[in-house]
Amino acid sequence: MFIYKEFKVEKQSDENVRAITNAPYYAYVKISEGCNNTCAFCVIPNIRGRLKSRTMEDIEQEIDMLQVKGVKEIIIISQDTTQYGMDIYGEERLIPLMKRLTSRFNNLLFRMLYLNPEGVTKEVIKFVAETENVIKYFEVPVQHASDKILTKMRRASTRQVIDNVFDTIRKECPEAFIRTTFIVGFPGESEEDFNELYKFIEDKKPDYAGFFPYYKEEGSIAYNYNDDIDEKTKKERIKKLQSLQKKITSARLREYKKKEFLCFIDKVNDDFEFILEGRALFQAPDTDGKLYVTDGIADNGSGPYKCIINKIAYPDIYVTFLENNNG
Ligand code: SF4
Numbered sequence: 001m002f003i004y005k006e007f008k009v010e011k012q013s014d015e016n017v018r019a020i021t022n023a024p025y026y027a028y029v030k031i032s033e034g035c036n037n038t039c040a041f042c043v044i045p046n047i048r049g050r051l052k053s054r055t056m057e058d059i060e061q062e063i064d065m066l067q068v069k070g071v072k073e074i075i076i077i078s079q080d081t082t083q084y085g086m087d088i089y090g091e092e093r094l095i096p097l098m099k100r101l102t103s104r105f106n107n108l109l110f111r112m113l114y115l116n117p118e119g120v121t122k123e124v125i126k127f128v129a130e131t132e133n134v135i136k137y138f139e140v141p142v143q144h145a146s147d148k149i150l151t152k153m154r155r156a157s158t159r160q161v162i163d164n165v166f167d168t169i170r171k172e173c174p175e176a177f178i179r180t181t182f183i184v185g186f187p188g189e190s191e192e193d194f195n196e197l198y199k200f201i202e203d204k205k206p207d208y209a210g211f212f213p214y215y216k217e218e219g220s221i222a223y224n225y226n227d228d229i230d231e232k233t234k235k236e237r238i239k240k241l242q243s244l245q246k247k248i249t250s251a252r253l254r255e256y257k258k259k260e261f262l263c264f265i266d267k268v269n270d271d272f273e274f275i276l277e278g279r280a281l282f283q284a285p286d287t288d289g290k291l292y293v294t295d296g297i298a299d300n301g302s303g304p305y306k307c308i309i310n311k312i313a314y315p316d317i318y319v320t321f322l323e324n325n326n327g
Pocket of ligand 1: 043044
């Protein structure tokens with residue numbers, strides 16, 4: 001039987017209180033805008049300009065308001081999260097910012113997204129591993145694994161840096177989920193480069209990954225590259241990688257069949273009113289599949305609730321709430 005008290009949010013009249021358009025228990029907080037990198041496939045720096053960080057006080061004020069609205073999970077975003085503070089403080093200040101936020105708002109959960117590999121230092125990894133209210137989840141966009149392609153993409157990380165980030169996360173924070181993204185079929189991507197990428201995924205086993213066919217963006221540096229890969233090859237390569245990733249993600253989820261974990265509930269399923277829909281803490285919104293509750297009492301609104309997996313339907317999971325399930 002289900003009891004689901006929907007989490008209602010009062011309408012705010014204060015203009016400074018931003019509307020939350022997703023399920024109201026979580027909110028995205030942008031800590032900076034723009035980017036100082038010059039990745040060849042990207043036009044964001046042209047559109048948004050160079051890095052502009054918000055002050056710590058300004059970010060705190062926004063989270064204060066979100067807390068009043070009943071938000072439980074804060075998702076820290078930007079174009080290049082680990083570079084936070086370089087422009088206004090003259091040095092990277094992500095860790096001082098996060099230390100300040102996680103101790104001041106110690107009843108909220110924090111998740112950090114868009115952590116480019118070159119900024120994921122041992123200090124960042126240890127901070128995530130050791131801070132109770134930071135979700136053990138790293139979103140590290142890698143884009144490729146061949147040094148030849150990474151250089152052509154003008155990415156700031158080499159393969160060695162990327163390998164080191166994955167190895168250090170696995171060592172220092174083994175329970176963490178790692179999500180990454182790859183661009184497939186970048187101009188000049190040979191069969192050998194593709195095989196290197198495939199082997200990287202096989203070896204490092206990211207828990208979740210998104211694969212995007214390279215798309216020429218007008219105004220980007222790569223727009224003028226003339227060694228494009230044909231669409232058919234891109235599709236075939238993506239299909240191979242997706243099938244490999246399915247095996248890796250499914251294996252990691254199977255490990256969770258024996259474990260208790262926390263989840264949030266977003267809503268009652270649109271098609272079946274006896275099924276609740278949400279996500280585990282190891283799933284970020286909109287990217288890592290959904291969680292469905294087929295048995296349990298959601299008497300605490302959005303949660304969090306303790307649950308266990310009873311079925312995996314990649315990339316989604318079906319769970320059962322545990323008795324005394326309030327997280
Ligand atoms: S891909 Fe990301 S890091 Fe690279 S230029 Fe674009 S926004 Fe910056």
